[in-house]
Amino acid sequence: MKTYSKYKNILLEFICMLLILLFVYAAVSKLLVFDQFKIQIGQSPVLTTYTAWVAWGVPFIEIAISLMLIIPRFKLLALYAAFTLMVMFTSYILIILNFSDFIPCSCGGVLEKLSWTEHLIFNIIFVVLALIGVMILSPKKNNNTSHIIHKKAYTILSVCMVCGIGVVSLLFLLSEHKLHRDNSFTRRFAGHPAIKAKQLDLTYNSYYIAGADQGKVYLGNSISPFHMVTLDTLLQNKETIELSLDQDSLPYRSMQLRVIPPHFFLMDGVMPYVFRGSTTDWKARSVMNKPAYFSHVEPIDSVSLFIRSLSSETRENVLGKINLSGRERVDLSHNLLQKQIDGIFDTDGILQYNHQLQKLVYTYHYRNQFIVADTNLQLNYLGKTIDTISHAQIKVGTIASKNQTKMAAPPLIVNKNSATYGDYLFVNSKLIGKYEPISIWKKASIIDVYNLVDNTYEFSFYIYGIKKDKLRSFRVLHDKFIGLIGNHIVTYQLDTNLFKNLLPNSKKGVDNTSTKIDATFVKTDINHQ
Numbered sequence: 001m002k003t004y005s006k007y008k009n010i011l012l013e014f015i016c017m018l019l020i021l022l023f024v025y026a027a028v029s030k031l032l033v034f035d036q037f038k039i040q041i042g043q044s045p046v047l048t049t050y051t052a053w054v055a056w057g058v059p060f061i062e063i064a065i066s067l068m069l070i071i072p073r074f075k076l077l078a079l080y081a082a083f084t085l086m087v088m089f090t091s092y093i094l095i096i097l098n099f100s101d102f103i104p105c106s107c108g109g110v111l112e113k114l115s116w117t118e119h120l121i122f123n124i125i126f127v128v129l130a131l132i133g134v135m136i137l138s139p140k141k142n143n144n145t146s147h148i149i150h151k152k153a154y155t156i157l158s159v160c161m162v163c164g165i166g167v168v169s170l171l172f173l174l175s176e177h178k179l180h181r182d183n184s185f186t187r188r189f190a191g192h193p194a195i196k197a198k199q200l201d202l203t204y205n206s207y208y209i210a211g212a213d214q215g216k217v218y219l220g221n222s223i224s225p226f227h228m229v230t231l232d233t234l235l236q237n238k239e240t241i242e243l244s245l246d247q248d249s250l251p252y253r254s255m256q257l258r259v260i261p262p263h264f265f266l267m268d269g270v271m272p273y274v275f276r277g278s279t280t281d282w283k284a285r286s287v288m289n290k291p292a293y294f295s296h297v298e299p300i301d302s303v304s305l306f307i308r309s310l311s312s313e314t315r316e317n318v319l320g321k322i323n324l325s326g327r328e329r330v331d332l333s334h335n336l337l338q339k340q341i342d343g344i345f346d347t348d349g350i351l352q353y354n355h356q357l358q359k360l361v362y363t364y365h366y367r368n369q370f371i372v373a374d375t376n377l378q379l380n381y382l383g384k385t386i387d388t389i390s391h392a393q394i395k396v397g398t399i400a401s402k403n404q405t406k407m408a409a410p411p412l413i414v415n416k417n418s419a420t421y422g423d424y425l426f427v428n429s430k431l432i433g434k435y436e437p438i439s440i441w442k443k444a445s446i447i448d449v450y451n452l453v454d455n456t457y458e459f460s461f462y463i464y465g466i467k468k469d470k471l472r473s474f475r476v477l478h479d480k481f482i483g484l485i486g487n488h489i490v491t492y493q494l495d496t497n498l499f500k501n502l503l504p505n506s507k508k509g510v511d512n513t514s515t516k517i518d519a520t521f522v523k524t525d526i527n528h529q
Contacts, residue, residue, distance in 0.1 A: 037055060194495070198490065202487050208473060262280070319377065350365070385457075392411070414429065427447065449461075459498070
């Protein structure tokens, strides 16, 4: 009996030492890079509203529990506290993995190297260890009261578990309510503008839509940039094509494929370079001699590209145009993107070119605005989406130790993605409107349709997800809506009675009289970014 008791005491001390090691290490790791930890907390969809006190409170609690585990008088209370804290950490990970729109960073040090699933298993192990520690320390030597003590311990542990899960769940629900609040705008849903036609499993979710034209869809691959798949709009006649360059073993960082028959482009704005080839043989050669850095790019034709770059003067996002014919040059407009906070995160958005209207269209992510400009980077007008978020609701923080600027809180995303074709702009909105059922909003993506010629909102429709996956990107080609949902590609048939101007009216043009400003150009090779 004494030997058994001895082993239990050894196990108890071992558990306490492991918990002390975990909490002290975790607390010190957070405090050593506190500015980074605070930004990580701010990025959390569960804790963003409570960033300040959580950032200080968690390390303090971890250190307090560690000290209490050393003192015999407070050891049982500390084990209950450790159990509750680890239950909260575990609940947090489960919510992040299953209910969050995005997965943020969690903590620093060695634990940051763990995947979220490994981190979940790690936390569960420590939940079990804390539970074992409580059960070892709780019973008395008196056998008559042992079962009563055990029952009391189980009751306290159950209360701790319910409270831990409940607190984290409540924080998540409150944060979700704040991030996805009703913005008091009303959408118009007209009949059935889009009816699902086809669906195909691509096996991998690394594909993106690189182009759509002449009844074909071209899919690039972010993991294998020289591997392309083509399909027709019936999602049949699948063909795999290997792309080639006139240079071997070329390093790349952020390769982007764009197909506008009869040409295709392979571009990397980080290295940087631009390759152009023919869709007849899929072989590309370098066509940019002067280095021009960019983050987003959209070809206009075989010799012109719209880009979004970082100005070497202001260190802010700018829109520009690369001309590859004759005397190669880059024109930047410093007036198209309107800074509200930092000129980088607040001007983030989706760059597109409407080939039918021959217009640049740039849709902001974090405000209810989109830009329509001509091919000379002259603003035609500044359009508005139907929601009420006119100022980007983002918080930017700086990690001084790494000289990095990051989002310090989850941004309120207004426009997740967009596509343009004919007279229309299709916007995947992230905001729920008045009277819209939350049950549908959780499993479907909302597409708002705007008329670029009339600068008006037309109507909205739903694109339903597949299992737990929702729409991540899309294009429109003639009367087909083509979307990527998880591993799947889907097509929807658009009702041409509702979409009356999928092809532009030759008598119409985008109104150049409203909200027009002159763009300021800077001719540069942007080679110092």
